[in-house]
Amino acid sequence: MRYEELSEWLDWQESLHPKSIDLGLTRVAGVHKKLHPGYEPPITLSVAGTNGKGSSVAMLEAILREQGYRTGVYTSPHLQVYNERIRIDGNMADDAALCATFDRIDQARADVTLSFFEFGTLAALDIFARERVDVQILEVGLGGRLDAVNILDADAALITSIGVDHVDWLGSTRDMIAMEKAGIFRPGKPAIVGDPNPPACLCSHAGVSLLGRDFGYELSGSVWNWRGLGAALDRLAWPAIPGRHQFMNAAAAIQMLRSLADLLPVSDQAIRNGLKNVRLPGRFQYFGGGSIPVLLDVAHNPQSAAALAGYLQEQFPGKTIRAVFSVMRDKDIHGIVDAVRGVVACWYLAPLKLDRAARGGDLSRLMQGMGVESIRNGYKTVAEAVGAAFSDAQPDDLIVVFGSFFLASEFLALDLQSGLISGSV
Template structure:
């Protein structure tokens, strides 16, 4: 059912699925298998959390681009234009690329109903597959365990913070929400937790999954000083880092979490 404009595609998607939010991996996973039967996954970092995801993605994108890597970034929601959700090397992709991806998705989905967010996730993954990326950064939209981006096995999971959000779908306690966000963990895969007081459920899930988790204030730390700040990890010290442009104590935690993630990826 091709449309002539991105606006028309998005309006149609908003009315296609009976639920605005419909968590689960079966439908979106089925369509992705048909869409990308020979999927060649780039290095993937998956970012979940209540607050701080956007900052962490922005830090990661900037660092990898500065090192000359080809980077795809998927985030939500957008601020001004839908295209902001899907970026290649820091630039939003064109309407034509997104519409072409939507057309391919619609052609293979058969009678499978997809939500607006699921269409968006599939489009991002389909577009990224065309660009021979070095790294793709996938921001979780809601929760983690049943979010559409979790159809991709991550090479490193990041959880920025855990607060009370989306209680209708994730539960009304930090323990239940932490369990959902920990759903992006994978066995023997590094994970970084930037929440200074993570719920017990997250630690339990980490042990049950067998993920290699590093926690802020336990496995890595930061310390501020008048000229900037230092990052301290196991047998690693990075001194005199410039203060983050984004203000607030939490931005130091976000930046420290990103350095821990990049350090883990280099090991």
């Protein structure tokens, strides 16, 4: 074995391929065929989209586990440990299993270079095959058509939403991006779109089920109802993942499962229980047990930032909100800031030690150019930025930590180490 420790394998994978992102299926499909010749996959669900992928995957997993299926789930990125990316029956893959699969991949690849994400995708598929899962739920990393997940033909595919993101790889318009994401659809297989305003290229796809046309939802006080063609589910509890946009994700997840009723039967009760019990860290995650409450969210594009702003206005009216913020420089920073600037009283720009991360000085100048006031900068660590927000906060304030997954990861590590906050719900 090349390495004995998981951390060593991951460090090596970061440097193996000359590009951190190299879209294409030839290399990864070839290595997968060597790993599993004659592979017959379990039932496979693929989920793509600009926002809502993680939530939809979590809902599907929760429902299917309630039904008693043995699930394999592949997601990215992770928040705290790499092992989060690969789950079997709700449990993270352990270090030993990951090291063993990385060794198998390393031997199968010969001189083929693989990106970090491609290595992880092959690891997930290898582990799921060996664990003999009943169903695997695969979250697309970037786009769809050329993403490593797409080496498999999904039994059903879901696109949650379409926003302008990753323009260097996917295109600069919603139509161009939608075409890339639609690459996960397969002829004759259920194709679900959970975007309420999908581009025309998705609407014309043969056999597609569209939110608002073929299925939908309606709110009724503290419960909600799902509607499909010739089918309905009434008086569902609100999804346990907060935010009104989660109704779209939940409705699309139900439609996906209903479209597979013959292949993957799921009871109404499993749907009810799954949605009621689903958990997903980093999405409107509230910490209310400390001196100042904190809301953590991985909103890192304008669409998700707008959802965050709406949630803050709805759930925390009148609160003074202090935002600890960091984001990658290739994101639409102007659009993100513009979406939430109306609800944030003071900004604390947290530094991330990554080449892709926007520098505090650049962020500050951009925001000042937008007319944003009350910007705090110059911190050496995320801990310093969070500490400053706590120091300035009054008892009735709310601290919002949002932006990059990497910021969320550092914040959660800080929570565990410092005891500044507690009581995640």
